[in-house]
Amino acid sequence: MTRPIARRVIILGAQSAIAEAAARRFAAEGSRFVLVGRDLARLNEIAADLRVRGAAACEVEALDLVEARDPRGRMRAWVDTLGGISLVLIAFGVLGDQEEAERDLHALDRLLAVNFNAPAVWAATAAEIMMAQGGGTVMAIGSVAGDRGRQSNYAYGAAKAGIGVFMQGLAHRLAPSGARAVLVKPGFVDTPMTAGFAKGGPLWASPDQIGAAIWRAADKGGPIVYAPWFWRFIMLIIRAVPAFVIHRSKL
């Protein structure tokens, strides 16, 4: 085992169960954090835990990341708080309701804004800083739902597919500088986002398993990382299924 690395980490959407699981691993290595999310009380609960688990510092900020003004200035300020940056993890998102997005165009607009527009803007601001400093990783959480459009969740899937291409392109742009862009694509994860689904079985992963994948991807791999890894092959097959077959299914 190599020696733990204390990082400077900004997490946008720090209340996500996956982000918290990842943060615990970085905390155990003595990392410093800025946690951003919507609810101050919840961020404080998470921050206290990370401090006890070894975080050298942990700042919190309550902010609506979809509506926030001046993302460039805010990102700069968070990086300055940490005195540099090693990882920006963009973890916010909503599964939304596909049927509602079909009925109500405002709901569709909102779903795309939360899952694509806002993450892309924040990733762009982080990339500028990392390119200038010649290192660091900006990471977003995608989804296997972005690998093929299906009637049950294509609005969410389209936004996740979009952020996937954005991160892939960003990785290409950053490559000469030494900085990295990574998209982590979880499969089924047992989190509050998926409450109400029938869970269990080998395809369902815990937030901690995805957290471990994020922790590994902070150093190497990418730009597209499936979590757990076997989803790469499942989605290879799903993408290869002809449309006439998919159209007869309820997927």
Next chain:
Amino acid sequence: MSASFSNKEPFSSWGRIDRRLYPVARPRFAADLAKAIAAPDRPASVLPVGLGRSYGDSCLNAEGGLIVMTGLNRLIEIDEQGMVMRAQAGLSLGEALRVLTPKGLFLPVLPGSQFVTLGGAVANDVHGKNHLKNGTFGRWVRRIGLQRSHGPALSLAPDDPSGLFAATMGGFGLTGAISWVEIGLAPIGSAFLDAEDIPFSSLDEYFQLMAESETFEQRVAWIDCTRPGRGVFTRANVRHDGNFQIGPARPALSAPLDGASFLFNGVTLRAFNFAYAAAHRASVRPVHYSKFYFPLDAVGDWNRLYGARGFRQYQCVVPEGAARDAVHEMLYLIARSGEGSMLAVLKAFGPKPSPGLMSFATEGHTLALDFPNHGERTLRLMARLDEIVLEAGGRIYAGKDGRAPARTFQRMYPRWRELERMRDPAIRSDFWSRVSAT
């Protein structure tokens, strides 16, 4: 989202006799818990549960919903100088140890599994192999947070004049949802213990070994139920070698399939016979805390090995004076029945009083073993064991039981009405409905 009750999640206790689907809320933040327990659209009754390691029906609520507390698993503060830890109640003891051990600190009382939440440890006022030295888990608890279905979040200390602290220690989760726990810690010199195994061939030898091993913090005996009286006595103290290696977060192995109990019994008995033979060559061996305290945790879901019908556990305590005869009688009854597991655990409780109104641990000796569920046959045998225990002035461990009739339970725990008075009216369990019937 996490404050509301989802439809139908499967849940069962560790004995797996009653498996069904429940409306479940999974709070992740303190505010979610307050909402879940007081939500106007919650099921008619709720029950806060942890990791489901209770064997019987104390973590089941067939007529309502469950509040699964494991998402509230954050540490709040560790005061290394003052040796105190405060954490949300859904944190598992194993996870707490993984944070505490590198600091040279440890939980002063540990049950036989690391997959137990702090809240569950309080709700059952659990004990360990060091009861003679440290008493029960509850003795180390300095303060708890309690979220009831009405009123504000409470913070209760042992001197709480309302009696709610004492009712909550070993109170089966019935007084409200335990939201956080503050507990005193013990310093350790190592993550390893020096353990010594000594074979014995009669109960008299066990009592003698227990009495003469005063300098050992940890004392436990494994009894071969196929040849009652034969056993291995293990005694241990923590080492001082400064090796603070942490234990595994997950089991190394997983139960391969349901119902390989023949395999299970075969393996445990072989392991026992091996230990028995090895013990004759005696010697002190260094053993990691995870192996010493939680031997069964090495196999995930080992409860599945008892098959689709599940199993019951019987644990009782009998007072010192009556212990020799009562334990002898129980072991012979079990051996003749051929119903019991191959191994039983026998250990001692010291005079340190337990802090809970309904705490199990009282001075004496405590015997524990599993019974594969054979329906009526198993129940009849356990009822006969109850008679021996009552005769001896003892009691059963209610948190592990799932079948004793109300009459038996109420004779063993005469203060049960005090807990009933302090029960949160929104909380119900199958266990409490069974034993509080009049």
